Amino acid sequence: MNKSYPYVPAIDGIRAIAVLAVMVYHLNAAWLPGGFAGVDVFFVISGYVVARSLAGRGEEPFGRFLLGFYSRRIRRIVPALLVCLLATTVLTILFIPDSWLSSTTSQVGLYAFFGLSNFALVWFQDDYFSPRAEFNPFVHTWSLGVEEQFYFLFPLLIFLWFRVSGKRAPFRTTVNALIPVLAGASLYTAYYLGKHQPDWAYYLLPARFWELAAGVLLFQLQMRRKLPVLNGAAAPRMLLAGLLLIAAGYAWSDVEAFPYPWAILPVAGTVLALWGVSENLNTRGWFVVSLTAKPVVYIGKMSYSLYLWHWPVYTLMRWTVGLESPAQMAIAVSTTFVLASVSYYLIETPARQARYFAQPAYRAVVAGLLCVGLFWTTAENLFERRSDLTLSVTRDTETWYPYAYREADAENQRYTLDGRQLFVIGNSHTGAYATMLNMLQQRHGIQTHLLQTGHCALGNLLYPIGDLEGCESTIDDYLSLLEAQAKPGDMVFLASLRTHRLADQWERNPPEEVLAYSQSQKALNHISAAYAETSTLIRRLEQLGLIVLIDLPKPVMKAPVYRCADWFNRHNPICADIPGIERSFLNELRAPVVHSLQRLASENAHVHLWDPAPQLCNAHRCPAYDTGGKPLFFDGDHLSAHGNRVLYPAFEQRVLAIYRDCLACKPEVPVYNSPIVPGVPIDFSKHGNGQLYLTGGWSHAEDWGTWSSGRKATITLPIRPGTARSLRISGHGFVNAQHPQQRVHVQLNGIDTGTIVFDPTHSSDIDIPIPRATREAQSNLQTLSVVFLLPDAVSPAELGMGGDPRRLGFGIRSLSVQ
Numbered sequence: 001m002n003k004s005y006p007y008v009p010a011i012d013g014i015r016a017i018a019v020l021a022v023m024v025y026h027l028n029a030a031w032l033p034g035g036f037a038g039v040d041v042f043f044v045i046s047g048y049v050v051a052r053s054l055a056g057r058g059e060e061p062f063g064r065f066l067l068g069f070y071s072r073r074i075r076r077i078v079p080a081l082l083v084c085l086l087a088t089t090v091l092t093i094l095f096i097p098d099s100w101l102s103s104t105t106s107q108v109g110l111y112a113f114f115g116l117s118n119f120a121l122v123w124f125q126d127d128y129f130s131p132r133a134e135f136n137p138f139v140h141t142w143s144l145g146v147e148e149q150f151y152f153l154f155p156l157l158i159f160l161w162f163r164v165s166g167k168r169a170p171f172r173t174t175v176n177a178l179i180p181v182l183a184g185a186s187l188y189t190a191y192y193l194g195k196h197q198p199d200w201a202y203y204l205l206p207a208r209f210w211e212l213a214a215g216v217l218l219f220q221l222q223m224r225r226k227l228p229v230l231n232g233a234a235a236p237r238m239l240l241a242g243l244l245l246i247a248a249g250y251a252w253s254d255v256e257a258f259p260y261p262w263a264i265l266p267v268a269g270t271v272l273a274l275w276g277v278s279e280n281l282n283t284r285g286w287f288v289v290s291l292t293a294k295p296v297v298y299i300g301k302m303s304y305s306l307y308l309w310h311w312p313v314y315t316l317m318r319w320t321v322g323l324e325s326p327a328q329m330a331i332a333v334s335t336t337f338v339l340a341s342v343s344y345y346l347i348e349t350p351a352r353q354a355r356y357f358a359q360p361a362y363r364a365v366v367a368g369l370l371c372v373g374l375f376w377t378t379a380e381n382l383f384e385r386r387s388d389l390t391l392s393v394t395r396d397t398e399t400w401y402p403y404a405y406r407e408a409d410a411e412n413q414r415y416t417l418d419g420r421q422l423f424v425i426g427n428s429h430t431g432a433y434a435t436m437l438n439m440l441q442q443r444h445g446i447q448t449h450l451l452q453t454g455h456c457a458l459g460n461l462l463y464p465i466g467d468l469e470g471c472e473s474t475i476d477d478y479l480s481l482l483e484a485q486a487k488p489g490d491m492v493f494l495a496s497l498r499t500h501r502l503a504d505q506w507e508r509n510p511p512e513e514v515l516a517y518s519q520s521q522k523a524l525n526h527i528s529a530a531y532a533e534t535s536t537l538i539r540r541l542e543q544l545g546l547i548v549l550i551d552l553p554k555p556v557m558k559a560p561v562y563r564c565a566d567w568f569n570r571h572n573p574i575c576a577d578i579p580g581i582e583r584s585f586l587n588e589l590r591a592p593v594v595h596s597l598q599r600l601a602s603e604n605a606h607v608h609l610w611d612p613a614p615q616l617c618n619a620h621r622c623p624a625y626d627t628g629g630k631p632l633f634f635d636g637d638h639l640s641a642h643g644n645r646v647l648y649p650a651f652e653q654r655v656l657a658i659y660r661d662c663l664a665c666k667p668e669v670p671v672y673n674s675p676i677v678p679g680v681p682i683d684f685s686k687h688g689n690g691q692l693y694l695t696g697g698w699s700h701a702e703d704w705g706t707w708s709s710g711r712k713a714t715i716t717l718p719i720r721p722g723t724a725r726s727l728r729i730s731g732h733g734f735v736n737a738q739h740p741q742q743r744v745h746v747q748l749n750g751i752d753t754g755t756i757v758f759d760p761t762h763s764s765d766i767d768i769p770i771p772r773a774t775r776e777a778q779s780n781l782q783t784l785s786v787v788f789l790l791p792d793a794v795s796p797a798e799l800g801m802g803g804d805p806r807r808l809g810f811g812i813r814s815l816s817v818q
Contacts, residue, residue, distance in 0.1 A: 005052050010239075010277035011045065012300025013291025014270065017243075018042050019303040021250050023310050023336070027329050034253030037266040039143045040211055041246060042307075044270035046147055047215025048278075051158055055223065058162025064361075069155050071361035074368035079351035080305055080343050081144065082375045085112055088137050088312040089379040095569075096319050097392040097562050098401075099635065100428075101135050101505040106383040112141040113376040115148035118203040125199070131506040135318060140311035142203050149205045150212050157182075158216065165224060179220070183213035190260035198256075207259060211267050218271050222279065229279050239276030239287045245269025305340035305348055313339065319563075322572040393565050399630055400562065402431070402641045404438035417659065418445035418712050419696025421486060425478060426496035427457035428638065433495055435644035436651055443652070447697075447710035449485075449805040451478060459494035459537055459550060461593050461600075464529040479540055484700045485709070485806070488545025489662075491655070494534075498553035498593045502581070503636035505560045508574055511585065518589055531596045538604050547658060548604070550597060552611040553590035555581060555622035560635035579636075580623040586613065610654045615647050675718045681730075681814040690815070693717055697788075699806050705731065705813035709806045711793050715786040719817060724784060726818040727768045733758025734808035738799045744810050745789035764813075784817075 018041035025035025053072070057065055089109055096102050104124040111120035121133070121142055133139045157178055164172040186209035193201035201207040221227045230238055249266035277288060290296065299306070313336045317323040323332055351357070357364040387395055394400045417440075424430045424437060430450050441448045456471035458478065465471040482492070500514050500523075517523055541548055557579040564575035601607045616622055616632055624633050632643040639647070676682065684690030686701035697713030698706050717724075733742030735758050742758040751771055770784075790809030796802050 005055055008278055009297045010288055010291040011049065011274065012297045012303070013293075014041065014273055014277070015045060015300035015303040016291075016296045017246065018045070019299065019306045019310075022307065023333065026311060026314055027323070027332070032250050034250040034262070034266075036255075037246075037249045037253050037258075037263065040249070040259065040263045040266045041270045042143065042303075043147070043208065043211035044215040044267055045274070047150075047212035048219050048274050049215070050151075050154070051216045051219040054158055054162070055219075058159065058165075062159055065159055066155050067361040067365060070151075071358070071364040073151055074364050075352050075354070075357060076348075077144070077148070077304075078368045078371065080308060080348040081141075082113070082371055083343065083347055084308045084312065085109060085138070085141075086375050086379055089382055091312070091316055092137055093382055093386050093389050094391045095316060096135075096137075097390065097394040097566075098386060099505060099562060101132055104132055105136050105138065106386075108136055108141070109138040110376065110380055110383070112138050112145070113372055113379065115145045118142040118145040118149075118205075122199050122203050131504070135315060135506060137312040137315040140307065146203075146205050146208050147212070150209065153209075154212075154216070161220065165220075179213050179216055183210040183217065186210035186213065187260065190263070194257060194260050201259060211259070211263060214267050214271050215274065218274055222275075227275065230276060235276050235279070236287050237276075239273050239291075242269045242271070242273030242276055243287065245272065302340050302344045305343035306336060309339040309343060310336040320568045320572065322574070324573050391566065391568065392562075394562055397641075399642045400634060400640050402433065402435045402634065402639055402644050404434045405641070407439060407442045416444045416656070419710075419714065420446045420659070421490040421709070422446050422448045422493060422655075423451060423482060423486060423490065424448060424493045424495055425451045425453060425458050426460065426494055427453060427455070429497050430495045432634070432638040433644065435641045436639075436648045437493075439645070439648050440652060440655065444656075445710070445712060446491075446655075447807060451481070451805070453478065457496040459534045460496035460498060461527065461530050461534055461550075461596050462496075462498050462500075463526040464533045466533055475537070479537075482541070482544060482546070486544060486546055489547070491547040491549055491658070492541055493549045493551075495551055497637055498551075498597075499556050499590050499637075501636055502556045502558045503560055503574070503579070505563065505635050506574075508559060508576075511558060511581070515585070515589055518592065524592060527592050527596050531600065534600065535603075538600065538607055542604065542606050546606070547662065548607045549655070549658065550600075550607065550609055552597060552609055552613065553586075553593050554612045554637065554639070555586050555616055555633075556589070556637045557581065557624050557633050557635070559624075561624045561631050561633045561640075562635055565631070578624075579633075580621055583617050583620055583622055586617065586622050608654070608658050610651065612647050612650070615650050616643065675720050676817060678724070678817045681728075681816040683814055684812045688814075690812075699808075705811055707734070707806065707808045708788060708790055708793065708810045708812075709808065711790050711807070711809070713788045713790065713810065715788075715812075715815070717784040717786065717815075717817065719784050724770055724817045726770055727766075727786065728816050728818055729766045729768065729812060730764055730814045731766065731810055731812040732764045733762065733810055734794070735760055735762075736799075736801075738801070739792070739794055742790070742792045742809055745791070747785075747787040747789065749785050750787075758810075767818075786815075 018038035021032060021035040021038035021041075024032045025038070029035070050073075054065075054069065057068065060068070092102075092105055092109070096105065104120070107124055108117045108120045111117045117138060121139065160175045160178070164175045186206060190201050190207035190210065193204075193207050218227075246266050246269035249262065249269060253262040253265070277291065310332075313332050314323055317328060317332050322328055357367060382389065387397055397403070398405060422437070422440070424433065430452050434450060437448045437450065440446060453474055455468060456465050456474040458465070458475060466475070486492070500509075500518050502509055502511055502514055538548055558577065558581060559575050559579040561579055563572065564570050564579060569575070597609055601609050613622070625631055626642070626646065630642045631640040632646060634640045634643075682688065682690045682693060684694070684701065684706045685704055687703075688701075690706065691701055693715050694706065695714045695716045697708055697710045699709040700706070727748075733744065733756075735742050740759055744756040744758065746753045746756065746768055748768070748770055753768055753771060756766060788810050793807040793809035795807045796804040798807075
């Protein structure tokens, strides 16, 4: 059991083949379609080499065995990893603008410090072969996460095996079977998850354990002499067979069926290759000679640092100057080798060989954990200040990002649409209107609800969604929400992308091909089907008494504007020419959808159209920037915040005109058959009749009562003149630990009567004396208007308490006139 194994240069040669395959694949996948399987070769080598390095330590006490194992692993992995992660964090913040394409970067990077980036990629839904993964400089750390998680289980398994191997120990058969059984279960898991959760199969240890275990099993079989020693020509033949299997995996691996079954090729090949080189050190076949050549062994020794650095270098070049020309690729590879050499000689090797941290073993463990915490904290603080530290012009968030900004003069606006609600439904283009919609809400009091439906873009008029996965239930869910919350006279704004894109955030589409497709019979059939689908939706909305507003197709740019706005990225190949388009091209591109929308409006009296193009285009062009140099668009089709402000006057005018011309939409004082009875409470739950008296700014009735929705809510009460002296209201404010105070200003027939401040301890019963001026005015009035002004109203969604978009302030259970 005290056998030790010498260094095998050819194993580093196999490592070199693996890392070069990964580097080539990440440069251009077409050159080596299965090059990503180099990671699987690394898994097998890691399992084999780590198990082999523990030979002779099985008689140590378990605590010493475990501490020594983690000490060596930390010194081998952690220092170079932490330096790479922190350097990549800094470069990411400086040169990668915040966007959808980079939206998971910080999460994956921060999780990588703890070996959990593979979980982050699953949780934040980034498939390894998706565009966001290709532009995430931390995504390659998923494999290190798998390996590090393996090391939490492996020491116990191999220690138990060492203790029973070759002995008549209790449970010997069980212990010997542990790793083979777990490997078999892992292989089945890879098969099962590959069919049902392919991201889990690709990223997570349960579906990858068998690959690392394959290397461990090879070591166990060799150590127990269950495999023949390869002599003479047998060793190079075994090596050749292994290399051919690895090459087959590199050439033909199917990304849609990985790791099972296609990872079997490189895994089996690596096992055979390791078997071929590990026992007969005197083998002189040309394959062994090639693998042990000094340049190859040098690359193999640096393979960890090469793997660490190649992906951040490649990704940062994709974000900045580009990674498409031979010269750019040569620069990327050269930079990778320079950084890897620095890492290997100045960080990796000194840390691994440092005597101070070698003994006692706990020093390396403690120092490693402290450094992980320190480096993570630094990176987390840097990401928190990303918008301040970035070199990108997008640091001017109020120009570039269409968020809901607070208007300085909002408190002085007249609430001409107070009590109305605007439900904005569609794909990501609903959020891209957020600045404009928030301006309307702040200036006119209309309560806006942004409901993003993802790929289920209701009323997009470009393609039908009914047959798309999950969309049938999405349509029903949003219609149910409207039935519950919307009231007659409220507006539904269907906002979506209505033309085919000329550019995504990661690639361009040839304009002539996009135009040809938009006019093809297939595209026209999709528009026709979408028209029929939207007509059905419109009828449902009209039955609810809702107004429908639809935006006509906006211009689309030939490049993602934000990716071409800086000195360090404007020469990227994706920015090959001016991103704007000709107005005539836009007219051709959107003509089929415009025709369909005009037909829809002509057939439905409550459907209104709004065209953003006149504000975004001049007579000849639709530019990416206005005449003052400010961006109208953020990427290829989503508006910037400045673009929202450019559109706002026209949008405001359109909405106000719709309500001005809609006689049925104008709020009126209700007509009541008889006055309320003093002293008898009005019940505002769904079981009472209180809804008769709610005249604006309220949500739907619930079992307990009704919430206000927005910053103003009104109740109109029919009373006998001169009889009312006070109101008794039972209710409560929307307060909690995150929002501990709610102010309610009360007006009676336009006269201020004071402010109620709710906190978690406030009583729910309120007595409001009716001012003398109000009582005197009642001699000529038969209604009492009770207005609640709610400056602290906030939605649960804004507080991170679920997805409820209603802006809640005051909940009323009952009211009586005294």
